[in-house]
Each structure stands twice: as C-alpha cells, then as structure tokens.
Amino acid sequence: xxxxxxxxxxxxxxxRQHGPALLLFAQGVTGERSRAQDAVHQVFLKLIxxxxxxxxxxxxxxxxACVRNAALNEGKxxxxxxxxxxxxxxxxxxxxxxxxxxxxxxALGALPNxxxxxxxxxxxxxxxxxQISDLLDVSSNTVASRYRYALAKVRDSMFAxxxxxxNS
Amino acid sequence: MPTLDDERFEAxxxxxxxxxxxxxxxxxxxxxxxxxxxxxxxxxxxxxxLVVGALTLHIRTNRxxxxxxxxxxxxxxxxxEDQPLTMRSANALMAKAPSFKSxxxxxxxxxxxxxxxxxxRSAVALLGKEKIKx
Numbered sequence: 001x002x003x004x005x006x007x008x009x010x011x012x013x014x015x016r017q018h019g020p021a022l023l024l025f026a027q028g029v030t031g032e033r034s035r036a037q038d039a040v041h042q043v044f045l046k047l048i049x050x051x052x053x054x055x056x057x058x059x060x061x062x063x064x065a066c067v068r069n070a071a072l073n074e075g076k077x078x079x080x081x082x083x084x085x086x087x088x089x090x091x092x093x094x095x096x097x098x099x100x101x102x103x104x105x106x107a108l109g110a111l112p113n114x115x116x117x118x119x120x121x122x123x124x125x126x127x128x129x130x131q132i133s134d135l136l137d138v139s140s141n142t143v144a145s146r147y148r149y150a151l152a153k154v155r156d157s158m159f160a161x162x163x164x165x166x167n168s
Numbered sequence: 169m170p171t172l173d174d175e176r177f178e179a180x181x182x183x184x185x186x187x188x189x190x191x192x193x194x195x196x197x198x199x200x201x202x203x204x205x206x207x208x209x210x211x212x213x214x215x216x217x218l219v220v221g222a223l224t225l226h227i228r229t230n231r232x233x234x235x236x237x238x239x240x241x242x243x244x245x246x247x248x249e250d251q252p253l254t255m256r257s258a259n260a261l262m263a264k265a266p267s268f269k270s271x272x273x274x275x276x277x278x279x280x281x282x283x284x285x286x287x288x289r290s291a292v293a294l295l296g297k298e299k300i301k302x
Contacts, residue, residue: 015192024186040189048192091184104184123178124186155177 007054011047018060021124022067024090028108028116029071033088039070061131064121068135100158107157115150118143 019040026036043066047053056062090108093101108116117136121127129147133140253275265271284290 019189020186023189037189044192091186094183123181
C-alpha cells in the first residue's frame, strides 16, 4: 500500500487529536511515561510507515487497541511490572489545581489495572462502553461495572484526606 | 445509569486534560528530509548542467583556437620570418605543405632577422663577407 501525503496528514491529525488520551491510557498500562510514550510513538510510526487507515471503521478505538497491544508487548519484552510513577504529572490541571492533579493521579494509580483502563478509556478517551468492551474483549456489563467501581473509588479518594495516596 | 453526581464528577474529571505526548520523531524530520533531498537533487542537477556546459564551452573554444592557429601557420607561404619555429608551426607546415621537401626547405632556410643594437654588427655577417683563401 502506498502512503500519500494525505494519509500522513490524517495520521498526524489523529496523533494531535487523540495523542494525549492515548498517552494517558498507555501510562496507565505501563506505569511509566517514557514507556507509554514509546508505545504511542511505535503505533503511529508503524501507521505512517505502512499506510493509511482507510479500511479501519472505528479509528479511535483501533488506535487505543494498538496502543494497548504495544504497551503490553513492551511490558512483556521488559519482563517487569513497573509501579506507576508517583512524581511525573499526567494532567494539565484546571485553574492551576496542582494538588487536585496529584490527588487524581494518585487515585488513578491506586485503582486496579482493569478499572483504571476502563475509566481512562471512557472519560479521557471518550470511548463508549460498547467500544471499550470490544477493545478489552469483555462484556459491556463488565465494562460498566468496572467503571462504576472505579468512579466511586476515585471520587472517594480525591475527596478524602489530601495525603491518602501516599499510603496507597 | 450514572447519577447526577456521577455526571458532575465526570465533568470535573474531564477538566483535567491529559498531557500531550512529545511530537513524533520522524513526521517533522521526514518531511524536512524529503524537502532537503528534493532541493539537494535540484541543486546537484543544476551544478552538473553548469559544469558540463562550462566544459563543453571550454573544449569548443580550445578547438577553435587550435584550428585558428593551425590556419594561421598552416600555409608555408605565410610563415613570416620573425615567427618562431615551434612544434606546432612545424606540425602545421607538415600538414599543409604541398610536399615534404618544401616543408623542410621552409623550416631550414629561414632568414634570421635578429635586431642588433646601434653600432653593433653581426659576427656571422662579417665572416660571411670575408674572403678566405684556401
């Protein structure tokens, strides 16, 4: 398949549009920003190298699936489960609410991996439960259930004591 | 079904924007590299055309000059006395002379007209005038 400038422009557009959510999702999987960055780059570089996304029906869901696979493969290759980085920021906080950003990051970090993935995919990836169910290969009910648990835990965690994440 | 509180909390969470990843390493550079390559190729082609043109012009000019020189010295009758005998003029004479003999004669019996300062006389001329009894 021949790559055209139009294909590259579309891939660049997708990178700008979904890159932040993809990176956050990959961070949730790998635990490290640098590894997450590698996974996202790897996916987009392959896309640029191989051609267009014309045959892909749901491009956003496809990108999340690719990033998830890349992040999991990267984790297998390195053969270790890195803990989530506590110090590097994940979000750009509203109104310079850095304490809130830290609380949110800690709350997300404290979630089980499957719940964190669902939450990131639904809130910042803006995928529907159905799309997430296809992506993670679980039922929609399971996705909804994981999401509800995750949301409740994050809310409790964020509005609990300020340093609660330090102990988790 | 998400409650109103859930929706408000989701909206609150969405205000936290995930950080953008670093720019792709090759997207910017590949375009730049492609543009540089195209410009480089054009520049190389232009330089090559200029060099070939200059060489062609140089060779043609040289040929014309040689032909002109040969033409000037080629006729044995036009080989003036003050013109020095060189390999080029000898070659030209050989090429243009009607016969080998006339060419050798033309080269061998050329009067030497070397200008002498005033009051000086050529020894060869004096010896030529002297009568020697054998």
